[in-house]
Amino acid sequence: MAESLLLPLVRGVAGKAADALIQTVTRMSGLDDDRETLERHLLAVKCKLADAEERSQSNAYLRSWMEKLKAVAYEADDVLDDFQYEALRREAKIGKSTSGKVLGYITHCSPLLFRFAMSKKLKGVLNKIKELVEEMNMFGLENSVNREERQHPWRQTHSKLDESADIFGRDDDKKRVVELLLDQQDKRKVQVLPIFGMGGLGKTALAKMVYNDQDVQQHFQLKMWYCVSDNFNVTAIVKSIIELATNGRCDLPDNIELLQKKLDEVICRKTFLLVLDDVWNEEKTIWEENLKPLLCSIGGPGSAIVVTCRSEQVATIMCTIQPLKLACLGEEDSWELFSKKAFSNDVVEQAELVTIGRRIVNKCGGLPLALKTMGGLLRSKQHVEEWKAIEGSNIGDNIVGKHEVMPILKLSYKHLSSEMKQCFAFCAVFPKDYEMQKDMLIQLWMANGFIKEEGTMDLTQKGECIFHELVWRSFFQDMEVEDSFFSGHETVVCKMHDLMHDLARNVSNDCATIEELIEQRALLKNVRHLQMSTDNLKKTYGLFDGNSTSPRTLLAPSLMCREFKRLSHASLRALHWQGLFHTSFSFVNAKHLRYLDLSSCDVNARLLDSVCQLYNLQTLRLNNCTKLQKLPEDMMISLRKLIHLYLSGCDKLGRMPRNIGQLNNLRTLTRFVVDSREGCGIEELKDLRHLCNKMELYNLRKIKSIKHEKKPISSRRKI
Known part of the structure; x- marks a missing residue:
């Protein structure tokens, strides 16, 4: 595909x-x-x-x-x-x-x-x-x-989705699991309860219902959630649990003896609940000899571990309590979940569509992910003929018998617009269970040219529509609002179901994470979008040898400076380069950049001057660049396409460039420092008509005239 x-x-x-x-x-x-x-x-x-x-x-x-x-x-x-x-x-x-x-x-x-x-x-x-x-x-x-596909008109608005409202038919399962967990208070050793079943069945959703249950919240002193996925590495898991328990970073070396002592110290005698989500390891010795002795000998009486997995073998290996095999939804719960997605509140359900829909629901076999995906697809179809065409598609008579939900996901993907296909497939660049920030994601889509302006909507607005459409169709999930340290304001985040991640990897061979390349012992030959991490920093050396293809997106820590210099930068459209470092290079050879994130970097004048030659730049993130004192004056002339400028945490920034009001495409400006120089006053903001989100104003005492601010104000103000 x-x-x-x-x-x-x-x-x-x-x-x-x-x-x-x-x-x-x-x-x-x-x-x-x-x-x-x-x-x-x-x-x-x-x-x-x-x-x-x-x-x-x-x-x-x-x-x-x-x-x-x-x-x-x-x-x-x-x-x-x-x-x-x-x-x-x-x-x-x-x-x-x-x-x-x-x-x-x-x-x-x-x-x-x-x-x-x-x-x-x-x-x-x-x-x-x-x-x-x-x-x-x-x-x-x-x-x-x-x-060529018929393009559907874009809906201009979407209500915020409450994913918890889409969980049907799991109340009895939740009650059973909660009772089991609360009934372990007399057990000295940690008890392990696996929940298993095929992909798309709702194991993670059930675990979340249990994890957030009020009685569970009150019973356990310490609650931790960790997604294991494919990486069943003992030291990585223990480190992550330490970080979850302390709400801080664990910088200990990969020495299991040291990690065990630290784990004992931070858990102590607290009664804890640990959820290990999406476990795949079927090697009994790894669990029995390495991880189980560490996790099941700590904590106070009544502590418990909940494991979600697809494999009954995994459940059998890890359990101390009889595993819970999650069943498919019943007919009426399936219909309720499907119809919630397929029919809008203000549309009367047509009798013929209901009849066809019931047959489609039967094909979904009670799998929640399949039901939500098919419902989201059919919501955009308004005619009986379209529903019949979907019913007749090759999705199997009953996918439960095949243990395979992928045909339905592929069918739903097929009916996406070209833009949505590109935007969704791009998300394969992130690892499984990665928390994606909506604003960052849209800006990366824009940088790679996946979004085209339509009618009165600009690129950002169109990206918002695509994002919410993918959420509604269940390609994205777990959407919520949280405070972001790097952006300086509330931001929307979401994740992908692991099956959706598999689909994204299946439809795109342009994306990769550094872990995948290391595992496959592959070079960057055909990779256009790459994410790297500090975890495998040493293993990346030599990965770029003999590489003739330059990535278009590079999401990497600044510690990768040595490897970055070995890449050809001519094709880069997006560079995410966060981290504390002193830089001596510039971006003059990366002239096609549309997205540049240097947050938490020690930027200097030479680097910023080179940024002024990035005439296509749409997004510039300089959050928490604590030594940044001023921005180049040439920005107003060179960066006319700039849409997003992030300056949160730049506390030494003493003034803005002259005439910032000329950047009339700006939608995001997180900080504005008022100055008495000509072209640096607060009146510059009057022409920035597209500004939204939060902006902090500094040095308001320097306002030159009462006509610019009629109300009494302090030296700092947020809008």
Whole structure:
């Protein structure tokens, strides 16, 4: 299914080739004929891709051709972005010239040198795509321009979802588990209760109901939740439990003796409840000889561990209490859950739709994830014929017999728009059980060009609609609002069900985490979106050797500086580079960046000056850069596309750049420091009409005139 993302990629690059700004530069450079030829070839390929995708399922040669096409499409996108960047650079140059700040661009950015370099790049891409078009014509592919998906109108608003309201038919299970846990007070050793069943059955949801039960909350002195997933590493689990118990970081080395002493110290004789969610380990010795002695010998009487797992073997290995096998939902609970998703409150259920819906519910076999997913899909379908088409899809007669919910998830994915497919598939870059921040996620989608403006909606608004649509259709779950240290304000977070994560990995081979690459002993050859962590820092050395592909998204700690310097930065669209470090490099070679997060970094003037050459930048996060004293004055001229500027925790920031009001696309500005200099007063905010979220105002005593602030104010104010 990975090829299903090729069509929106090619469509996006073809649209960019027709962009007016790019056309202007190619005409000035005498390269417009080549640009137009590239556009025509891309449009020709786009018309054949739907048929190519279907036939590639059984044709290895066609699949290979599509992989080559994807690589060329990314290359063409980089070349077109080079033209766009040059147009923005020239605009900024004119702006600086009028203010007497020409910086000597002529020698290294002369039109002649630019034309020579770009002619070579553009012709190289053209030659490659011409060969692919010639091959394509040999396949006898049908023109599928009329088979492209019908786009559904975007809903402008969504109510906040309460996921707990979607849990049906589990009250008896919850009551049983709570009674079992509260009945262990006389047991000296820690008791282990597994809850097992197939994926999508609601094991985690049930565990959460129990975990948040009022009697459970009052009974246990210490409550901890840890998602194990595929990583059943003893030291990692023990470290995480220590961190959960202390609400702080555990910096002890991976020495099991030291960790055992620390664990005894922090748990002491407290009665605790530990949930180990999504356990996969079926090796009895790892549990019996390593982890069980550590976890089952601590805490006070009545302490308990709840384990959720798919495998009955895992449950049998770990249990001290008879495991609970979770059953599928009954017919009426299934219908209630499905209809809640499928029918809106203000729509009367049509009798024929109810009849079809009942049959679809039977195919879902009582699996909550399948029911929610199918209900979310059918909510966007209003005609009987559409419901019948879904009913007739190849999702099996009853998925319970197959122990497989994936066909339904794939069917729901198939009915997403191209934009939603790209946005969802991108989330495979995060590891399982990762807590995704909505604002960050939308900004990463924007940076990679997955979102296109529509009507009166700008990119951020469109991203909000896509996010909430994916939540409603159960591609995302556990949405809640929490305070964020890094963003400085409340932020919406969510997660993905592990089956949804499997689906995202299945439909996209562009994304990877560093753990996956290490496990597979793979290089970065085809990876365009990569997340790295400090946990495997030493193992990453050499991973980039022989790599010819530059990632478009790199989410990494700043400690990866050594490896970062070995990457080609030309294709980077998003860089998340948090952490305490002293930097000596700049971002002039990463000119296509749209998203840059340097939160908690020790930024210097050279680095910030290089940021001013990122003319496409949409999001700049400098939260908790505690040594940051000022921002470059050139920001107002260069970063005209800036939408989000995060400055929370920058307590030494003494003033803002002049004329910040010229950044009229700003939606986020978390800090504004009033100054008496011309162009730095509070009146600069009057033109920032799109600002939302929280902003902190500082130095209000420096307001020059009473007309700018009529009410008495302190030196600090939040809005």
